[in-house]
Amino acid sequence: MRRLFYRGILADRVVIEGADAHHLMHVMRARCGQELVVVDDEGSVARMEIVGFSADAVHLRLVERFDADTEPPVHIALAPCLLKGEKMDLVVQKAVELGAMEILPVESANCVVRYDVKKREARAARWQKIADEAAKQCGRSARVIVHSIRDLRAFLQEMQAHTLIFCYENEQQMPLKESLRTREDSRYAILIGPEGGFSLDEAEQVTAAGGVSVTLGPRILRAETAALAALAALQYEKGDLGS
Numbered sequence: 001m002r003r004l005f006y007r008g009i010l011a012d013r014v015v016i017e018g019a020d021a022h023h024l025m026h027v028m029r030a031r032c033g034q035e036l037v038v039v040d041d042e043g044s045v046a047r048m049e050i051v052g053f054s055a056d057a058v059h060l061r062l063v064e065r066f067d068a069d070t071e072p073p074v075h076i077a078l079a080p081c082l083l084k085g086e087k088m089d090l091v092v093q094k095a096v097e098l099g100a101m102e103i104l105p106v107e108s109a110n111c112v113v114r115y116d117v118k119k120r121e122a123r124a125a126r127w128q129k130i131a132d133e134a135a136k137q138c139g140r141s142a143r144v145i146v147h148s149i150r151d152l153r154a155f156l157q158e159m160q161a162h163t164l165i166f167c168y169e170n171e172q173q174m175p176l177k178e179s180l181r182t183r184e185d186s187r188y189a190i191l192i193g194p195e196g197g198f199s200l201d202e203a204e205q206v207t208a209a210g211g212v213s214v215t216l217g218p219r220i221l222r223a224e225t226a227a228l229a230a231l232a233a234l235q236y237e238k239g240d241l242g243s
């Protein structure tokens with residue numbers, strides 16, 4: 001059954017507008033009587049029936065609320081530094097399936113791509129669309145937010161309430177597994193560098209801000225591989241992957 005995220009709070013009657021309404025009417029050619037799974041801003045989930053259409057809206061009736069919490073027990077923010085080409089699309093899509101709650105694209109010193117203001121907004125909108133589609137496909141019960149691109153300094157200031165897992169290619173001592181063993185935190189952030197990795201100065205900035213520098217093992221992974229491997233490992237150790 002098709003799933004959609006309603007920007008509001010579920011009620012007996014709900015009106016869907018904008019891109020979702022257009023998709024239902026003109027792409028899915030939905031009909032009265034058809035049912036949808038609707039997730040609201042608070043993560044409430046319900047089966048709803050299409051009861052009518054207007055010029056640019058679809059009218060729904062609540063059929064049944066149900067508990068379908070598919071959100072992990074830990075809050076994970078994935079922070080990939082900007083990658084070339086479509087690699088960020090892949091990271092965003094897979095991060096949503098793996099249970100990341102938010103995605104924070106970071107611009108660091110060695111990022112090859114540099115976006116102007118317009119392009120930054122366009123990229124963030126593109127990745128949010130990819131995240132929304134992935135969330136519908138995998139049955140998330142909360143919308144995954146892709147934030148606007150920020151630089152490393154701004155990112156570090158925002159991460160005070162998180163345990164920051166800093167995946168650093170030059171870390172030789174602390175394995176990710178060991179760094180998690182004794183932790184019972186509820187909010188984690190995972191920082192992954194760009195193709196060119198982190199500068200020494202950036203590594204010092206991150207650890208000075210409380211980042212836990214960890215190795216993902218003896219091989220140097222591509223950034224997109226490292227992002228998904230670290231997220232999957234953290235979800236396996238502390239979340240609901242495999243449970």
Ligand code: SAM
Pocket residue numbers: 167168169170171191192193194195196197198214215216217218219220221222223226227
């Ligand atoms: N240019 C770097 C080099 O040659 O050493 C490699 C950077 S790697 C392609 C991109 C990012 O993936 C790194 O900045 C790091 O965040 C992560 N990464 C890759 N392999 C890793 C490993 N074995 N341990 C920790 N992080 C790793």
